[in-house]
Amino acid sequence: MFLQEYLGRAEAGHIVLVSGGEIYSLVTNQEYKRAFNGNMGVVAGAPLGGLVEKDPHDRYGLARQLIHPLRPWLRRTKFNGPLQVTAVKRGGKWHVIEYNIRIGVTSGPMILRMLKNPVETVLNTTRNRKLDPQFRNDRNFGCSLTLAGYGYPFNQVRGPQFPIDVTGKFDGDVWWNEVARGEDGRLVTTGQRIADVIALAPTLAGAIAGAYADIGKIRVLSSYFRTDVGQSLWPPGKS
Secondary structure (H helix, E strand, O other), X not given: OOOHHHHOOOEEEEEEEEEOOEEEEEEEEEEEOEEXXXXXXXEOOOOOEEEEEEOOOOOOOHHHHHOHHHHHHHHHOOOOEEEEEEEEEEOOEEEEEEEEOOOOOOHHHHHHHHEOOHHHHHHHHHOOOOOOOOEOOOOOEEEEEEEEOOOOOOOOOOOXXXXXXXXXXXXXXXXXXXXXXXXXXXXXXXXXXXXXXXXEEOXXXXXXXXXXXXXXXXXXXXXXXXXXXXXXOOOOOOO
């Protein structure tokens, strides 16, 4: 059961690292979980898009209200690792809808790109040591878009392998998912999640524009992507 059905769309998440008994804020994030524009359609197994905002000072209070009260339990259980909370704001109050021990399928690659010292930060977290996450000054926001293939998100639907055409050089990151090389050496689809496109920028508008510019360079028959990421859920708490 997804409580978003009942609490509304003023949704946001916050991702921290817990290490050495302390809590380190990283980003505030939002995931576009539904399959189609306007937050229509079924909830997909993995989001169709996502946004992150560099937020080591917990600008929206999500960590202070929903994660820091867990500190005694986290210390008692000797927990270390990533922790994400997702909540919906209703009546001026954040309501938790889920906790996850992860940095997120869409957020993770963006967070690591935002850090100056990603390997050191991750390694020290696994060793339960004191952390010093250092952020890049020119990467305040990130946008991730998913290129979905034939039938997605209805996994029981199987289509043929379609050729993938790339029409230019990418400015951001592209993570190929269910693709392979065909006999002629060209990329072809092997499933329904074709690629995740990621862009980072000093501004939210810049990150969104960069991601859409890059995903527009990929052409696959019967594929689609959401064109409203950044319009219906951001900033956090927006209804």
